[in-house]
Amino acid sequence: MKFSCLIWVGLVISPLAAANTPTEDSLWYYEIGGAQVVPQPLNPQRQSVSVAGSLELGLGYSCGTFDPMLGVADTLNEVKSGAEDMLKAMTRAATGAIASLPALILQRANPGLYELMQNALVGAKLKVDLATKNCRQMEAEISQGKNPYRELIVLSKGNDWKRQMSLGGNTAVKAEQEVEDANGANGIPWVLGKAAGGNGQKPIHLTSDVVQAGYRITLNQQPSESTTTPLSAAGGLQATWSTAEEAASWVQEVVGEQVVTTCANCPKTSEPAQGLLPSLTRESVAIREQLTTMVESKEPPTQAQLLAVSGPNVMLTREVIEALRELPTTESTIVQERLVNDIAVSRTLERSFYARRLLIAGGQVPEVVASSSASEYVQGAVAALDAETTRLLFEYRSRQQVGSEALVYLLRRADRMQNTSRGIVELGPSDTKPIIDGRVLQ
Known part of the structure; x- marks a missing residue:
């Protein structure tokens, strides 16, 4: 038997890429920061989802x-x-x-x-x-x-x-x-619809199970559903992770995993957190390969190719690729690497924001709410993800600022001095009656 509690799923994200981009002069496009700055829902078809919980979580015991x-x-x-x-x-x-x-x-x-x-x-x-x-x-x-x-x-x-x-x-x-x-051999009611942790039962994966539940809730499904139905209008969630298992695997890597069993002789394990850097590295490798191939090609880039190397907020335009092709090889390589870093950081942060919302949504499932230990674990995972996101942003901004501000000032100072010297008008001779061609001008 089941009872239900009502969970409102109101999650917001940014789209994978801006939908509309200029086809020619795109300088102004980057100066304003892209076309899309307001986050969009993980699921464009958001609904109020009634999540069923085990009757054992209810009242009436005496x-x-x-x-x-x-x-x-x-x-x-x-x-x-x-x-x-x-x-x-x-x-x-x-x-x-x-x-x-x-x-x-x-x-x-x-x-x-x-x-x-x-x-x-x-x-x-x-x-x-x-x-x-x-x-x-x-x-x-x-x-x-x-x-x-x-x-x-x-x-x-x-x-x-x-x-x-x-x-x-x-x-x-x-x-x-x-x-x-x-x-403890009977386990506990758990988020995926069956008792877990006891003899003959699946272990409790605190991170993975909660994320999978949050993923399915976001798609208007029950946490216990084993299949993911594609949305008619796919949002950023399914564009980032096509299945709940993919999302859970990513979050496990970042914040770690606790595998819990309630039976006396059952194994209990944990997986340490690795943070956001492994995900950032994978993103950088994939973007670098695609961007290098596109720049070295002589064919005009397609919309799909541009989308593959774009960030979640700003999409690269054909003009950018053409500008990279025109630069000297060394300069083009430097600029490409900077673009790769910026886009990889942007994508990784976007995934982190998605993961945070999935943890919060999964943490509202009745089986998690009924256990203070599980609730505290989810809160700790959210806090760890927040800390890792803040750390990545801090490192990213620090590397941008430290050492570069003085160089930017130096180059701008030199440019101003050159412009000033170019603007000096050459003055004529001070002699009012100079000698020209052997005679004094009257």
Whole structure:
């Protein structure tokens, strides 16, 4: 069974490239920073998506569903608990005696048996009270939205308690024993529609699973859907990553991964974060190859070729390629490398912005919200991505400014001095009557 919570997906991005670009003089185009500066949605067909969550995440659990009379009967009859095997015969006999005689008559007729029954009743009451106390403590923490054991690995016990509370006719003692016996083997309800982390279940990939859920939510799908339906008007999200798995793989590389299992003997692993530099390097290599091929070719570049080497906000024009072809080889190589760097940084930052929004969207799935550990992990991943983005921007701007400002000032100063010298008008002779051709001018 499922229940649903409503999640508004209002994510914004920039398109892969500007749609309209000038065909000839494009200097003004770059001076204004391109045609598109307002971000566009990841999904142009944004809708309100109702995301279903497991019923086990819902309310309605109560320790009052446990039957204390059944718990006492189990202790007295020793049929199910097996804690006093040495007194089985006496207990079976006691069952009939208790049923046929009032307590006072039993006390007078068989004081030893009566004392044994009283001790058993006291022990049963203590066991029921203790188990119910544990259950009610768990119930209170669940109702407050806490992770009762503060770790996702042990959160499975909380879900086992929920299941035990939902069963009618059970006892607190038996429920506690079953929870302890399971010891996390049942896993937890997870974002991809099935329980995860337990015996025979898929491990919980905190980064990957949340990103995949956010990707599908953005495309108006349920997190558990295994296929991605292409949009009739593809937005920047599918243009960047065609599948949820591709998006998850990119984010895993940047912020790392935690693979969690709730069962006792199941492996738990982690993948360290590598940051944005590997992605930046791959972008640079791909753009450099395509741009070099285009500049060295003598054919006019096509729109598709220009799109392949353009950034998310500003598209290269044919005029730029022609200008690169006209430059001397050394100068053209330098300018091309600078273009490659700028475009690669722009694309990498764009992917980072997309990834951030996917993490936030996936973090709103009910199964993630129900676990404080998972929610805190997602928040940490978003913070790590923000820090990595800020670091890349800082390094990029620092490399632009440090050392270059003095050189720019020097070159501009030299250019002004040259222009000043060119503007000096040559003055005539100061002699009002100079001698020209052997005679004095009158």
